[in-house]
Amino acid sequence: MSEQTGKQLSKEEKDARFEAELLPVLDPLYNFAYRLTLDEDDANDLVQETYLKAYRFFDYFEQGTNAKAWLFRILKNSFINEFRKKSKQPAKVDYSEVEGYYNSDDVEGEGGVASTTDMRTESVQDLIGDEVASALNALPVDFRTVIILCDLEGFTYEEMAKILDIPIGTVRSRLHRARNSLKEKLEKYAKSMGYNS
Amino acid sequence: MESRFTETHQKLSDDGHESECDKIVKLLDLMIDGEASVEEQSYFNTHIEECVPCFESHQKQKLLKGLVCGHLKRVIVPESLALSIKARIQETV
Structure with missing residues (x-):
């Protein structure tokens, strides 16, 4: 009886520590999962799986060390080991969907508001974001990964290596290769935006 | 000008020996990622003060990084996710 109480208490403590140390990484982790899988449901599953694994191995996690890098590593491995096999290669489908969407004339035609100055500034920002996302999503997953880790999440090379x-x-x-590839994809677009080389 | 930076430098490397500009290309990523050593930084900065193509490459590389970190939209985490993680963890013995 007393043993059980002790166990329960330590589980509560463990849970509290787990939540305090690891849940703050949820946002970047979910974004990483989304950029890998390009699907919100898959990202959801992958993140849940990552946290459950992290919970199982939480005893090995040293308090105060780099929780973010640790979780990213678990997620990356889960993605490679299990997820990638069952994934339906969404990259190309998604890209062509986005591409089709922006190529279609309906987008501008229907709204009609895009001509006011304020809207325009905002939509240019959005458009750049969408263009960057499409270019990034069209990269092979290994290239996409290093760019996300470095440029979006700000990991150091050493952390990325781990x-x-x-x-x-x-x-x-x-x-370097990933950036060249991204540059190539964005170059045409950049020129149309006035960023000439 | 249609000149593409990567191509220009592939040509330079064909000579067999590494030119100063080749070394600069290799440092581009380190510089924009803040991973260059003090010596590398000063070598790099001295060079781009005098070399316009390398200066421009540096600008382009910075722009590229800026496009990703400044314009790529973050996806919003579904509210239910944190809750279901907590719930599943509580179930776990």
Whole structure:
């Protein structure tokens, strides 16, 4: 009886610690999952799975160390090991959907508001964001991953090496190739926006 | 001008030896990611003060990074997610 109470207390403590240390990473983690899977439901599943794994291995997690990198690493591994197999290669489908959407004339035609100055500034911002997202989503997942980790989440090369289980030299070369590839995709668009080389 | 930076430098590398500009290309990412050492930073900055193509490449690389971190929209976490994580953890012994 007393043993059970003790156990329950420690579980409560563990849960509280777990929530305090790891739940604040939920937002970046979900965004990472979404950028990997390109699907909100899949991202949801992947994040839940990551937290459950993290909970199982929480005893190995040293308090105060880099919780974000630790969770990102677990999520990346889950994605590779289980998720990727069952995923239906959504990248191309999603990209072409977005592409089709922006190529269709209906978008501008129906709204009619896009011509007012305020709307225009805002929609240009949105459009750039959408364009960057499409270009990024069209990259191979390994390239997409390093760009997200570095530019969106601000991980250092060393942290990225740990998350991805690759040497720092590989992080650097992969990032370099990923950026060249992204640059290529955005170059045409950038020129149309007036960013000439 | 249609000149593409990557292509320009591939040509330079064909000579067999590494030019100063080649070294700068390799430092571009380190510079924009804040990973360059003090020596690398000063080498880089001295070079781009005098070399217009490398200066422009640096600007472009910064712009590219800025596009991702400044314009890529973050997706909003569904409110139910944190709750269901907490619930599933509580179930776990």
